[in-house]
Amino acid sequence: MVTKLIKIQTLSLIKANNSITSTPIPHFSFIRSMTTSKRVQDRSEKKRIHDLEIATEKWKIISKVLFLIETMKQEPEQVISVRSLDQYRRQINLPKPHKISDFLRKSPKLFELYKDQRGVLWCGLTRQAEELVEEEERILEVTSEKAVEYVSRLLMMSIDKRLKLEKIAHFRRDLGLPYDFRKNWVYKYPDNFRVVKDEDEVEFLDLVSWNPCWAITELEKNVLGLSTLDESVKDHVPGLLSLAFPMKFPPNYKKIYRYGGQIDHFQKRVYLSPYADARELKAGSQEFDKRAVAVMHEMLSFMNEKRLVTDHLTHFRREFVMPQKLMRLLLKHFGIFYVSERGKRFSVFLTEAYEGSELIEKCPMAIWKEKVQKLIGYRGRKKKIETFDDLPDMEDRDLFESDSEEDIISIAPVHDETLNAYNDASHSDNSEMEIGDVCSAYKDT
Template identity: 75%
Template sequence: MTTSKRVQDRSQNKRVHDLEIATEKWKIVSKVLFLMEILKQEPEQIIPVRSLDQYRRQINLPKPHKISDFIRKSPKLFELYKDQKGVLWCGMTREAEDIVQEEERIMEAYSEKAAEHVTRFLMMSVDKRLPLDKIAHFRRDFGLPIDFRKNWVCRYPEHFRVVKNEDDIEFLELVSWNPPWAITELEKKVMGVCEDHQPGLLSLAFPLKFPSDYKKVYRYGGKIDHFQKRSYLSPYADAHQLTAGSLEFDKRAVAVMHELLSFTIEKRLVTDHLTHFRRELVMPQKLMRLLLKHIGIFYVSERGKRFSVFLTEAYEGSELIEKCPLVLWKEKVQTLIGYRGRKRKIETYSDFVEMEDKNLFESESEEDNVRMQPEEEDTMCGLVDSSLSDQFEMEIGDIHGAYKTS
C-alpha cells in the first residue's frame, strides 16, 4: 500500500510520456492566447506594455523577467513600437488579426454544440444549476466565446438562464430537461439517440488504453474485469441515494468524469477546476485518488504548477484522434509562435524537460484564473480510509507497481 505519495513523486518511467508532451506543447500557446484576448478587448487592439504588468499573476511571469521579451518571441503575432513619448506599445500583426477573426467564425459555427455541452453539464448537476464563475474556468475547454457571460448565455433561453441567489451570486440554471441529451457519449456509440430516454443504471464498459510501459494487464485482469462489469448509475440520473465512498458511488464518479472530459475540445481539463464541482456533481472528496486509480481511463499530467487529466481513449500517442475545428485553429496559432517565428519541435520526453528549464513561463494561464496551490486531493495521502472497498478493487499501490522498471 502506498501512503503519503504525491503525484509529482512518480518517477519518469511511471509517466505516459506522449501525454506529457501533449501538455507541454500547449503551455506557451495558452500564454499567447491570453495576451491576444487582452488585446481583443482594447478599443484599438493595442495596449502599453507597462499596462500588461497587471497580468503577471495570471500568466505567472515573475520579475525580473520582462513581458516584452516574451512578446518579441512571436513576431508573427505581435508588434512592439514606441510612440513619440517613448512609451512602448503592443499590438497584433495583420496575420494575428486574421487569426482572431477566424477563431470568431469557428466559435460561431461551434456555438450550438457548445450550448448542448453546457446544457448537459447542468443536467448532470444535483441542483440543475451551476455558479457562472465556476463555468468560466471551463470557457476555453468548452469552446465558449470571451463574452459568454454577458451575451452568449442569453442566446439560448430555451436551454438555460442566468439567476441570482440571496447572496447576489450568479448561477446558470437549466430551463428544460432534454431527454435525448441525457444519453452519455458511451451510450451513443452503442444505442444511438433515443427521444424518450430515461437515465438509469448502466452496464457499459469504459474504453481502456494503458501506458506502453505498463506491465501485462492480465496481472490485474480480474480486478479490472470486475470493475468493468459492475453496473453504475448514469451521470444524468438522481444520485442522492448513493452512499459516499461506496463502489457504486465511485463508479458513477468515473462516469461523470468520462462524460465531462468528452465535452471538452481537447479531452482534457485542469484538475483543480474539477474540484470546485464536487458538491454539484456528487463527486468524491479525494477526486485525484479516483483519477489516478483508473489509469486505463484517465491520465494525470503534472507538467508545470497545475495538474491536467486526460481521457486516454481520445489520444493516439500525443495527438488527439478526432480534432474539432477549434483544436485545428489552436494548432495553427502554435505554428506562428516561437523565437523569430520558428516553432520548436517537441518529440521526446527529454526535449520538453530541456525546454521547460529554458522557458520564461512555467504554468498554464487561462481567463479568470490565478495559480492555485494543489489541494488536498492532489496528494495520495491516507489512502487507507473509510471508503468502502473489497478485494476486487485495485489500489494505488497496485497501480504504481505495475510499470516496467528501467
C-alpha cells in the same frame, strides 16, 4: 487484522496515560495512510506517458500566448502599452527580472512592438494574428449550438440542475464559449437555461428544459451506435448502465496483465448514469465511485481537447456528487484517465481520445489552436520528461484492489495533502520544452 492492531495500539496509549499521569500522550491524529506514502506527485511521476506529457507542454506554451491575444482583443484598437501588460505577469507566469517585451518579441508573427513619440513601448497584433482572431469568432459562432448542448448537459448532470456561473467560466475555452459569454451568450438561449441570483447576488445558471435526447452519455452513443436523432431516444430515461470504459495503457506497462481480473471486475460492475439522480448513493461505495468515473468521462468528452485542469474538476464535487479525493480516483483508473502533474496545475486527459500526443478527432477549435501554435516562436527552458516506470507493487495493488474512498486508517503525524490552489486566470508554468523539440522529442521511446 490491521484495524484490530490499530485499536490495540490506541488502547495501549490510553492505559499508559492513565497509569502515568505525569507523562503526556504524544499528539497523533487518525489519517489515511496515503497521505504520507502515496502523495499525488509521487504516484503520478512514476507512470508518466511521454506523448501526453508532450501534449501538456504544447498546451502550457500556447496558453500564455492565447491569454495575451485575448487581453489585446478587449482593447479598443487591439493595442496596449507593454507597461500595462506587466500587470499580467502572474497569468503568464513570467517572473522578474524577465521582461514582457522580450517574451512578446519571441513571437514576431503574432505580436508587433513599436514606440510612440514619447518613447512609450506599445504592442499590437500582426495581420496574421488579427485574421486568426476573426477566424476564431467565426468558429465560435458556428459551433455555438454544440456549446449550448454541452452546457445544458452539464446542468442536467448536476444534482440541483444548476451551476454557479463563475464555475462554468473555468471551462469557457475548453467548451468553446466566447469571451463575453457571462454578459451576453448565456442570455441568447432562454429555452435552454437562465441566469438567476441568490440572496447574496451570486449568479447561477439554471436548467430551463430537460432534453431526454441529451441524457445519453457519449459512451452509450459510441458503443451502441445511438444518435440524438433516433426516434428510440426521444423518451429516454437515464438509469443503470453496464458499459465498459475504453482503456489505453502505455505499451511498456507490463504489470497490467497481473491485475486483469480486478480491471475486468470493475468494468462489468453496473453503475448509475451521470444523468440519473444520485442523491441516494452512499459516498465511498463501489457504485458511488464508478458513477464518479462515468461523470468525469462524460465531462472530458465535452471538452475541445478532451483534457481539463484537475482543480477545475474538483470545484464540482458537490454539484456532480463526486468523492472528495477526486485526484486519487483519477490516478486509480490509470487506463481511462491520465494525470499529468507537470507544472503548478495538474491536467487530466481522456486517454481514449489520443493517439500518441495527438487528438484522434479534432474539433474546429482544436484545429484553430494548432494554427496559432505554428506561429509561436517562444522558447522556454527545456525540461527532461523522465522515462515511464512501472508502479511499485504496493502502489499498483492500491490502484486496482480498492474502489472505495475508505482507506486503511493509521496512526501517524498529520501531513498536509492539499494541492496548491491557483487563481483560475493562471494557465501556465515557468518550465517548458522548446517548441521545436516538443514535436520531435522522444521518438525512440
